[in-house]
Amino acid sequence: MSLITAENLAKDYRTGEVTVHALRGVSFRIEPASFVSFVGPSGSGKTTILNIVGCLDKPSGGSLTVAGTDVTALDMKESARFRGNHIGFIFQDFNLIPVLTVHENVEYPLMMVQNVPERERRERIGTLLEAVGMADQRDKYPDQLSGGQKQRAAIARALVTNPRLVLADEPTANLDSATAYAVIDLMKRMRDERQTTFIFSTHDQKIVGEAEILFWLEDGALREVQEKGGRNHG
Amino acid sequence: MVNLFKMAVRNLLRYRRRTLLTASLITIGVVFVLVFLSVSGSFKAMMIGQITDSMLGHLQIHRQGYVASIDNLPLNLNLKPPEVRKVSEALDGMPGVETYSPRIKFGGMFSNFTETTNIRLNGIIPEREFKTVPLLPSRISEGKKTLVKGEMLLPALLARGMNVKVGDPVVVVATNQDGSVNGKQFIVAGILEGVTGPGGRDGYIHLDDAVETLRMREPEISEIAVRLKDFGRLSDVHNRLSGLLAGEKNPQGKPLFEVHTWEALSPFFNVARMIDVMTFFIKLMLIAIVLISIMNVMIMAVYERVREIGTMAAIGTLPGRILSLFLFEGFCLGILGAVVGCIAGSLLLWILNLSRVTFDFGQQKGLVLAVSLRPEDLLTISVTVILVSVAASLQPAWKASRMEPIEALRHV
Numbered sequence: 001m002s003l004i005t006a007e008n009l010a011k012d013y014r015t016g017e018v019t020v021h022a023l024r025g026v027s028f029r030i031e032p033a034s035f036v037s038f039v040g041p042s043g044s045g046k047t048t049i050l051n052i053v054g055c056l057d058k059p060s061g062g063s064l065t066v067a068g069t070d071v072t073a074l075d076m077k078e079s080a081r082f083r084g085n086h087i088g089f090i091f092q093d094f095n096l097i098p099v100l101t102v103h104e105n106v107e108y109p110l111m112m113v114q115n116v117p118e119r120e121r122r123e124r125i126g127t128l129l130e131a132v133g134m135a136d137q138r139d140k141y142p143d144q145l146s147g148g149q150k151q152r153a154a155i156a157r158a159l160v161t162n163p164r165l166v167l168a169d170e171p172t173a174n175l176d177s178a179t180a181y182a183v184i185d186l187m188k189r190m191r192d193e194r195q196t197t198f199i200f201s202t203h204d205q206k207i208v209g210e211a212e213i214l215f216w217l218e219d220g221a222l223r224e225v226q227e228k229g230g231r232n233h234g
Numbered sequence: 235m236v237n238l239f240k241m242a243v244r245n246l247l248r249y250r251r252r253t254l255l256t257a258s259l260i261t262i263g264v265v266f267v268l269v270f271l272s273v274s275g276s277f278k279a280m281m282i283g284q285i286t287d288s289m290l291g292h293l294q295i296h297r298q299g300y301v302a303s304i305d306n307l308p309l310n311l312n313l314k315p316p317e318v319r320k321v322s323e324a325l326d327g328m329p330g331v332e333t334y335s336p337r338i339k340f341g342g343m344f345s346n347f348t349e350t351t352n353i354r355l356n357g358i359i360p361e362r363e364f365k366t367v368p369l370l371p372s373r374i375s376e377g378k379k380t381l382v383k384g385e386m387l388l389p390a391l392l393a394r395g396m397n398v399k400v401g402d403p404v405v406v407v408a409t410n411q412d413g414s415v416n417g418k419q420f421i422v423a424g425i426l427e428g429v430t431g432p433g434g435r436d437g438y439i440h441l442d443d444a445v446e447t448l449r450m451r452e453p454e455i456s457e458i459a460v461r462l463k464d465f466g467r468l469s470d471v472h473n474r475l476s477g478l479l480a481g482e483k484n485p486q487g488k489p490l491f492e493v494h495t496w497e498a499l500s501p502f503f504n505v506a507r508m509i510d511v512m513t514f515f516i517k518l519m520l521i522a523i524v525l526i527s528i529m530n531v532m533i534m535a536v537y538e539r540v541r542e543i544g545t546m547a548a549i550g551t552l553p554g555r556i557l558s559l560f561l562f563e564g565f566c567l568g569i570l571g572a573v574v575g576c577i578a579g580s581l582l583l584w585i586l587n588l589s590r591v592t593f594d595f596g597q598q599k600g601l602v603l604a605v606s607l608r609p610e611d612l613l614t615i616s617v618t619v620i621l622v623s624v625a626a627s628l629q630p631a632w633k634a635s636r637m638e639p640i641e642a643l644r645h646v
Contacts (some may be wrong), residue, residue: 054546056640077552091643095545099244111237113550157549176247 003067003164003197004030004053010061011048011220024220025062030199030213032164035191037200037207040217046201047169049217053199054167055079067164067197076118084113088158088196090168090187094150098159102149103138104127106156114161128156131193132186148179152186159190165197172204184210217222238555242462242562246570257570260619263523264575265582267615270516270603278509280601281502282465288369291335291459291497293475295321297390298484298492300456301499307341307354309411312454317482317490321458324478330471332463335359335366338444339456342408344437346396354436355406357444357453366461376400376426387438393425400415400424401631406439407427412447418447437462468495520615521622524571528564528626535563536630543634544642553635560631561624568623574615583607 009025019192025044030036038046051057052064055071056079064072067086074082084091096105106125110116116124129135132152142150151171158166168187172180184207187198200207208214246253286292302312313321318336325331338357343350360381364370371379374387377400381387386406388398398404400422407417420439428434445453463472474492482490497503536543546556583605591603 034414051640054548056638058642080266080547080550080552083548084552087550088550091546093541095541096644097241097542097545099248101239108546109549112546112555113552 001068002029002065003032003034004028004199006049006053007051007064008054008062009059009064010121011045011052011057012060022220023052023059026217026222027062027088028215028222029224030197032194032197033191034059034197034199034213034216035188035211036198036213037202037216038215039064039202039208039211040223042204043219044217045066045220046217048220050167050169050199050201053165054089055083063121072073076145082199084109084161086164086165088161088163090151090154090166090171092170092173094103094142094147094154096150096153098142100155101139101141102134102145102156105142105153106160109161109201111158112224125156128160131190146179148182149176151179151183155183155186155190159194159196162194163196164198168198168200170230172207174207177206180204238562239566241559242566245539245559245563246566249535251579252531252534252546253567253570256527256567259527260524260568260571260623261575261578263520264572264615264619265514265579268576268607268611269582269586269605271513271611271615272607273511273603274321274509275608276603276605278406278506280604282496282506283333284369285500285502286367286465286496288367288373288561290499291366292433292462292465293460293472293493293495294499295458295460295475295479295493296456298489300496301349303493307339307456309340309448309454309456312338312456313458313491314555315452317625318453318455318458320409320482321479321491323411324475325458325460328471328475328478328497330462330464330467330474332461333362333365334458334460335362336441336453336455337363338441338448338450338453338459340408340444340448340532342406342447344392344396345405346398346402347405347567349396351392351396352435353406355386355408355444356436356438358438359441363438363459366459368461373427374424375427377422381423381438381440382388383440383442384419387424387426387439387629388422389434390425390427391434392437393422398422406447406513408447410450411454414449416447418443418595420590490526517615522618524568524622525626528567528623528631531567532560532564532627532630533625536560536634539634540637540645543637544639544645547639548643557631557635560634561627564623564627564631565620568620571623576612576616580607580612 007027009023009026013020013022026049032233038049040046044224052059053066055074061074069082071082097108100108103125107121107129110121110124132155134149134152134156137145137149145153172183175183186208190196191198200211202208212228215222216226254361294587297311297313300308325334339354341352341354344353375390385402402422404416404422405416409415426438441453462468472493472495476603479491479493481487484490543556586605592600593603594601
């Protein structure tokens with residue numbers, strides 16, 4: 001069974017008298033444990049798709065099922081619960097909470113969203129911080145970290161709830177080339193170890209090169225779906 | 235809850251200068267209110283003490299209708315001996331009553347043998363009167379601080395106007411209840427200053443002299459002044475005494491007695507009420523300060539952290555938790571301002587007490603301002619500040635909790 005099934009997804013924005021068609025009947029399926037990227041020029045609809053799949057926005061038309069749930073029918077509170085239980089987010093600007101340490105940032109969704117007991121929290125965070133190579137930085141605040149370290153912490157935060165799906169909007173845009181490849185490798189390793197589906201929106205050729213399925217978008221419509229084996233990066 | 239509290243504190247520490255400024259503003263407000271409350275409260279208590287302890291007593295009991303015509307000093311509304319006995323029995327059995335003093339009040343003509351003027355006289359039993367209004371002797375500015383039969387304590391106004399000195403003989407002429415006129419000679423034993431200044435026409439003579447002057451067969455009492463053990467129980471004793479005496483009826487079936495607290499008998503009660511009203515408005519000002527400063531700082535906090543709010547919401551934080559986080563920040567600011575304000579205010583009042591500030595009230599010179607702070611005032615102000623802080627955070631917190639995550643994440 002597909003993790004995500006989108007049928008004829010449409011999204012229109014009204015700006016004054018003008019209606020912008022951000023998505024025009026996009027349909028796709030994404031299987032569990034995929035490493036997928038939506039690719040296309042600015043304004044092609046990549047971020048809009050990610051926002052709708054991530055229950056941050058509602059489509060104007062069409063249907064969308066994520067992890068067996070019709071997410072178009074969820075209200076504000078239900079959407080928040082669904083995100084908290086099934087989706088992890090990685091942002092271009094990392095979006096770590098500045099008053100919390102690395103450990104506390106990773107702990108945040110477990111504590112404030114899922115109410116996981118403290119002992120289990122400690123175990124899960126310890127394992128994940130080791131996995132992303134941030135165990136020695138656990139007590140640092142975001143402003144004491146480099147861009148790559150911030151994104152590693154953000155990946156740990158996205159994965160700590162064991163979501164079925166991680167959405168990453170331009171996750172390497174603010175990273176240098178070497179760090180970007182390291183982060184992509186980390187996400188791929190996490191996918192392999194945890195069977196988590198990663199979906200990106202990007203222009204970044206490094207991610208395009210690493211993604212296993214590419215959805216090419218143009219003017220809000222799906223132009224091409226490209227499946228490939230990916231490439232190993234040393 | 236603890237984690238929300240921790241996050242709130244850290245967010246406040248993140249903007250240290252702003253937090254410090256807002257907390258300082260609240261602190262200044264709390265200190266101002268505490269000092270005003272204590273100083274005005276102490277002044278009010280002292281003023282009430284002066285009025286009750288040197289003139290009125292805490293409570294007074296009269297025959298029904300006497301107070302309404304008190305300016306005429308109506309002798310026909312005096313209490314007859316059996317009625318006085320009933321009141322005495324009630325007062326003797328009342329646990330809150332310390333002592334009481336019967337008075338015969340009447341108007342008369344006062345003469346120094348060359349000039350004549352009118353006077354109001356209080357026939358008293360000196361020992362009982364001095365216990366009921368213990369500051370009365372301190373009002374005697376010249377002469378001895380006692381009173382025996384044949385002597386008079388003369389108000390300063392009359393003494394100066396009539397050029398009468400201590401030891402001089404004077405005559406009082408008064409009309410008794412059946413209309414006949416009687417006179418009696420007195421020796422001026424002391425000059426009596428008024429409570430609030432040199433005004434007043436109330437002189438004091440012995441109760442037996444009043445009985446003799448008015449040709450009464452037995453003492454007929456105009457009023458009974460009562461002193462309580464604990465002034466704080468005034469209302470309680472008043473209610474119980476009124477209830478006890480309410481059963482006594484006159485031949486028309488109406489209540490025989492009326493019981494009044496000092497509040498109903500002195501115009502200074504209105505001054506005391508004015509102080510209360512001013513205190514109320516000062517408290518309102520504090521509420522306004524807290525409301526505006528907290529609301530301002532929380533609106534700023536929400537505006538500056540829109541993306542952060544978006545992130546929290548995107549991760550799956552429920553709107554209620556986001557609301558709680560911002561309410562906690564307001565709550566912490568309120569606690570900080572209230573606690574620091576209470577400590578600083580208490581310290582300032584302690585220094586004020588140490589510096590022994592003096593002031594004059596009427597004839598009382600060099601009264602030391604003894605300010606005190608009631609724990610319940612500290613508690614009320616602290617709770618008010620904290621509640622208002624939370625209330626002021628409500629709108630910004632609500633706005634934060636209702637933000638669409640996608641809009642918030644796009645915010646620059």
